Amino acid sequence: MFDARIRPLIDPPLNQMGQALAAAGISANAVTLFGFALGLVAALAIACGATLAGFFLIGLNRLADGLDGAIARASGKTDLGGYLDITLDFFFYGAIPLAFAMLDPANNALPAAALLCSFYANGSAFLAFAIMAERKQLTTDARGSKSLYYLGGLAEGAETIALFLLMALFPAWFPVLAWGFALVCFVSAAARVMIGVAALKD
Template identity: 35%
Template sequence: MLDAPARRVLAPPLDAAAGLLERAHVRPLGVTLVGWLVGVAACVAAGTGHWWWALALWLGNRLLDGLDGPLARRTGATELGGFLDLVADFSIYAGFVVAVGVAVPEARIACLALLLAYYLSGTAFLLLSPMLERRGAAGDGRSVLFVGGLAEGTETVLAYVAFCLLPEHAATIAWLFAGLVGLTAAQRVGLGIRVLGRPRTTPAHDHDQERSP
């Protein structure tokens, strides 16, 4: 829900920083790897209850994740880079929730509910994205077509910041965010039903091929 306005605000400074990295001959996959390692460190910090470290490392992970895309577009984006970036993101998103459940026992059921909501929303996203692309939906330049919803990357950043600042309320935060992610999953399923339920228009050249001997 907040990703589009956040991207408009953050895109210019991130692109400028990516320009500096390009001149320093930094590779996008290197930024992705370092960002993932910082994210793993954030999960470890959260799991051991070092919340201020978790907060700093989580924001560092998000900053690096915001840099590898602009850098890749400058140096030549690849499908491998987009694939690894998405895998890295999903692993840290889930790992941080597991870490919160480890550190705050009373939040474990809520964290399980949040992971289930992630699973449903992520499955709908990963299945729907290529199907929409095949039907001609336009993306925003990223490796995959992002299907929006109530809970996107920006909302995830804010939820995890809340975990770090208010760990004593981790269960409440997890339940609320699980509800938001669950609604996002429902949005994506509803979109899939509406769009994929329509007959797919066959391109003209396909008809020509069918008529060829």
């Protein structure tokens, strides 16, 4: 919901850093993979009870996620880069709820499962529409220059990262935060399906 609003604020500094990194010979794919590794370490830290370390590692993961796109814009986007970016993002989004479930299975397992189910619903509506949009040659830059069509929704990247950071800062709140955000994601998925149906009707 907030991704389109924050792009004009974060893109200029990210693009400057991306241009500098590209000029230094650092590839977008290398940053994508490094950021993913940070995300996995964040999940491991959370599962082991080091949630504050997880907080900072999640922040670094998201910084890398912004920088890889900025480097790609400076050096040239590739299909492989776009594929790695979206795929590893989804792996990361699944790893954090799983980490909280491992941290406290008795209290967190069920809300984590509900949250992951809602991510699955939201992500499938998003990715399926992106495939159809490509076939119909639909484009949008509302959420920045992307490798695929980003269909907006209530629950997008900014909201998800804010959620993960709150969970890492206040791990005891995980069940309430997970149930609440799962509901938002299910509503977002339903809205995306309705938007997709309306846009793809012949």
